[in-house]
Amino acid sequence: xxxxxxxxxxxxxxxxxxxxxxxxxxxxxxxxxxxxxxxxxxxxxxxxxxxxxxxxxxxxxxxxxxxxxxxxxxxxxxxxxxxxxxxxxxxxxxxxxxxxxxxx
Amino acid sequence: xxxxxxxxxxxxxxxxxxxxxxxxxxxxxxxxxxxxxxxxxxxxxxxxxxxxxxxxxxxxxxxxxxxxxxxxxxxxxxxxxxxxxxxxxxxxxxxxxxxxxxxxxxxxxxxxxxxxxxxxxxxxxxxxxxxxxxxxxxxxxxxxxxxxxxxxxxxxxxxxxxxxxxxxxxxxxxxxxxxxxxx
Numbered sequence: 101x102x103x104x105x106x107x108x109x110x111x112x113x114x115x116x117x118x119x120x121x122x123x124x125x126x127x128x129x130x131x132x133x134x135x136x137x138x139x140x141x142x143x144x145x146x147x148x149x150x151x152x153x154x155x156x157x158x159x160x161x162x163x164x165x166x167x168x169x170x171x172x173x174x175x176x177x178x179x180x181x182x183x184x185x186x187x188x189x190x191x192x193x194x195x196x197x198x199x200x201x202x203x204x
Numbered sequence: 205x206x207x208x209x210x211x212x213x214x215x216x217x218x219x220x221x222x223x224x225x226x227x228x229x230x231x232x233x234x235x236x237x238x239x240x241x242x243x244x245x246x247x248x249x250x251x252x253x254x255x256x257x258x259x260x261x262x263x264x265x266x267x268x269x270x271x272x273x274x275x276x277x278x279x280x281x282x283x284x285x286x287x288x289x290x291x292x293x294x295x296x297x298x299x300x301x302x303x304x305x306x307x308x309x310x311x312x313x314x315x316x317x318x319x320x321x322x323x324x325x326x327x328x329x330x331x332x333x334x335x336x337x338x339x340x341x342x343x344x345x346x347x348x349x350x351x352x353x354x355x356x357x358x359x360x361x362x363x364x365x366x367x368x369x370x371x372x373x374x375x376x377x378x379x380x381x382x383x384x385x386x387x
Contacts, residue, residue: 122228134235172283
């Protein structure tokens with residue numbers, strides 16, 4: 101059992117390293133949010149492999165749903181503020197979403 | 205005892221590692237689908253780990269992930285509706301994922317859950333495992349349908365011929381659902 105457990109730990113560590121590197125290298129916050137969700141998931145897998153299920157439980161709850169929700173909500177709020185302030189960055193091609201954002 | 209951990213390592217390598225690449229590159233639609241697939245693979249890995257370490261309480265992790273994973277995908281489908289609609293499914297990986305997600309879940313989940321049920325034997329643990337499997341398949345159907353629906357409704361202000369695009373993914377997902385219910 102010992103070598104297989106070691107292989108599992110090495111695999112989970114490699115996955116965490118790969119996904120966190122990808123999260124650092126992603127520049128757009130919207131695209132970064134999916135990588136962050138995957139990073140939380142692989143961290144939870146690492147904690148489960150390292151026999152820490154309570155930490156993995158809280159990491160799952162935070163990483164898989166709450167972090168993307170917070171990130172996407174803040175991105176949406178920043179974009180809406182930029183559009184109301186007459187910013188030129190996100191002007192245009194978002195006419196379909198104005199009613200949704202006006203409801204919030 | 206050893207075989208479960210080997211299966212978990214294999215599933216981690218084959219099922220979970222490609223989704224990291226899928227979620228780190230490409231358009232938004234492919235990233236969200238890769239995240240959806242990663243939730244499924246991670247949940248199955250957690251189930252196998254619980255059996256491999258002989259700790260039945262680790263199954264709770266898989267249960268939480270089976271509930272929260274589709275919730276996360278629905279968050280993406282709700283808040284990223286613009287980005288999902290902006291880019292049509294030109295990406296072949298995203299298109300293949302969208303088509304193969306529900307059959308993949310319907311095949312992989314029983315393939316993992318049924319041997320686990322045989323290993324645990326009848327009782328409350330087996331009912332829990334079966335509930336997790338049902339949650340996984342159901343959540344996958346719901347999230348895949350939400351992504352397809354967002355995609356279809358996002359096309360409506362773009363072109364005039366939106367009806368075939370709107371009915372295409374819907375018909376596909378309902379076909380997958382009936383296949384999952386039969387299998």
